[in-house]
Amino acid sequence: MPRIRTNSSTAEDLLIELDRDRTRAEPLHRQVAASIRESVRAGRLRHGASLPPTRTLAAGLGVSRGVVVEAYQQLVAEGYLTSRAGGYTQVALEQGGTAGGAAPAAPARAQGAAPAVDFGYGHTDVSTFPRAAWLRSVRTVFAATPNERFAYLDGRGVPELHQALADYLNRVRGTSARPRHTVICSGFGQGVSLLVQVLAARGARRLAVEDPSPDDDARPLAAASGLDVVGIPVGPDGIRVEELEKADADAVVLTPSHQWPTGGVLSAAARARVIRWAQRRGALVIEDDYDAEYRYDRAPVGAIQGLAPDHVVYCGTASKTLVPGLRLGWMLVPPHLVDDVARAKLLADRGSSVIDQLTFADFLARGEFDRHLRRMRPVYRRRRDALLAALGARLPELTPTGVAAGQHVVAWLPPDLNEAAVVAAAARRGVALRGVARYRLDPAGPGGLIFGYATLSERAIAGGIAGLAQAVADVRGSQGAAP
Ligand SMILES: Cc1ncc(COP(=O)(O)O)c(C=O)c1O
Known part of the structure; x- marks a missing residue:
């Protein structure tokens, strides 16, 4: 069976399979339509992908333009393709969709709500x-x-x-x-x-x-x-x-x-x-x-x-x-x-x-x-100051360290607070952060929390530390409640 690849610039590698010995049983326009239909169903042609102009595809396949026009019209009628102003044709269906059938289910959403405040380290303020x-x-x-x-x-x-x-x-x-x-x-x-x-x-x-x-x-x-x-x-x-x-x-x-x-x-x-x-x-x-x-x-x-x-x-x-x-x-x-x-x-x-x-x-x-660094330094500095002020006001028992530079701060926990318990309680309060323990080779060492602040507004930082203070109170409450 000849397999003809088009050289289209709008839909590279659009593979159309034609069997010229079978044209009596299945005319060429139907073969073209069947091949594109199959590509949409299999996800090889994604929703929104542009198809080659009819003239280009016809030239690539060595068929008359009318063959491709008819195939496209058929697929538009079936709902696989859509004709756009400007004369180009796009895929209208999602992968696995069937024309006239129900739209495929949306991909499952990630479990759990996104944290309200994310002190995750490593996020740079890409908006700047x-x-x-x-x-x-x-x-x-x-x-x-x-x-x-x-x-x-x-x-x-x-x-x-x-x-x-x-x-x-x-x-x-x-x-x-x-x-x-x-x-x-x-x-x-x-x-x-x-x-x-x-x-x-x-x-x-x-x-x-x-x-x-x-x-x-x-x-x-x-x-x-x-x-x-x-x-x-x-x-x-x-x-x-x-x-x-x-x-x-x-x-x-x-x-x-x-x-x-x-x-x-x-x-x-x-x-x-x-x-x-x-x-x-x-x-x-x-x-x-x-x-x-x-x-x-x-x-x-x-x-x-x-x-x-x-x-x-x-x-x-x-x-x-x-x-x-x-x-x-x-x-x-x-x-x-x-x-x-x-x-x-x-x-x-x-x-x-x-x-x-x-x-x-x-x-x-x-x-x-x-110039960019001169502009950004005061921005990060204000965020760092907001973090230190909130920690000082709400969680004075934490000891911030390494605060003079960078885009994150570590704060050591007092001995009575378990790092994993605080991180988990914070997550329940909508505050995402990591502890130092996962980065240790030797597991011994004081508990500490890593606060990345580069992407957070001063308001979000204050809110996050308020949430963390509640989480610390939760941990202390459950420790007090333990027999
Ligand atoms: C300690 C450290 N060095 C360097 C980098 C930067 O890595 P890269 O330049 O590959 O993005 C990071 C990223 O977070 C880091 O934590």
């Missing part, structure tokens, strides 16, 4: 993305970039972005960035994935991580690459370097500017000690500088990479400063690793979008990134 300024940079890129620049490139990324990032990071973060040693990646998540692969291929056996630390990047990635993962406890000032020194690790992932999640800042003496550790062992420090740009009432702390660029990979991301959906990150890589990391990047996805990289380079060079 500077669209107009970004668009100006997109325009500039399209106006100024020769076509050949839109081809494949090497694994490092585009030189303009390397230079713009070096200028920015050396100025603002005190790094020692060299454009040639920069690798652009799809956010920190991909960056750490590439680094772990390169380390494993070079014989590394053990990766140290902060405890607590995220459970969705370095830890599972390292385990999947066959590395041992060892947790190093953090104190109020970040990782305990004396514990790192005992850990026999080949590399460590650190958030020195604002430990995630507890918010500690690694002191100058501890930074120097981490560097000495790395130099002594030939180990690598992976510096995750994920939210260094949002700093409110604390003196700036430069990146560790600036102290020892041959032993530190600096990782930055646009996920907190712009939006996570950009999937743009960058790494300043020690010279002896940069070729391997760039090769791993090419193997992973043949490089990040050239157009986005050029756009970001222009955006940085114009000073738009600085």
Whole structure:
């Protein structure tokens, strides 16, 4: 049976099956109609999909236009298709729908109501993305970039972005960035994935991580690459370097500017000690500088990479400063690793979008990134202040920590309050948040709550903390009621 694919630009890959030996039993227009009908029923043509113009489809199938017109008319009459003004034809039915029959049931809704206030960490306020300024940079890129620049490139990324990032990071973060040693990646998540692969291929056996630390990047990635993962406890000032020194690790992932999640800042003496550790062992420090740009009432702390660029990979991301959906990150890589990391990047996805990289380079060079951060800092600061004020007024027995920077705060619970019980009671009161426990490698440690505040209005924050205070009272009431 001949299978003819159309080359339509409006419905790519519309597969129509015609059997020209059977035209006496089933004329061509009926075969076309039957094939489209079957595609709609099977969901291959979705509700709202545009069909090719009759002339285009007829040419692709090698039939007269009248055959396709008749088929479309038949399907419009049956309710499968609809004719729109402007002369184009769209699918009218949902998948599995039968013409004239009942509409298919809507997909089941998720169980449980959405929380009234969601303190979930990791939500950036995507509504603040500077669209107009970004668009100006997109325009500039399209106006100024020769076509050949839109081809494949090497694994490092585009030189303009390397230079713009070096200028920015050396100025603002005190790094020692060299454009040639920069690798652009799809956010920190991909960056750490590439680094772990390169380390494993070079014989590394053990990766140290902060405890607590995220459970969705370095830890599972390292385990999947066959590395041992060892947790190093953090104190109020970040990782305990004396514990790192005992850990026999080949590399460590650190958030020195604002430990995630507890918010500690690694002191100058501890930074120097981490560097000495790395130099002594030939180990690598992976510096995750994920939210260094949002700093409110604390003196700036430069990146560790600036102290020892041959032993530190600096990782930055646009996920907190712009939006996570950009999937743009960058790494300043020690010279002896940069070729391997760039090769791993090419193997992973043949490089990040050239157009986005050029756009970001222009955006940085114009000073738009600085402007955006200047605009956003007071916004987040007000949200942070609203959170601290509400906690102070309603839940003074909680101890906030790491409040001077970032987009979240951890508050430690007093010993009589069980973290899981408070999180569950809060959910019943419509307040979503997470405890620190799930991020611990060693389960021992005080209970704490993580408050992401980046997307919440000051009013919502106050309401959420009021709900949490009721939840804490619920927990205390049920403890008191217990025999
Ligand atoms: C500690 C930490 N680092 C970095 C990131 C950013 O990851 P990515 O750049 O892959 O979006 C996050 C995201 O929430 C994070 O929690």
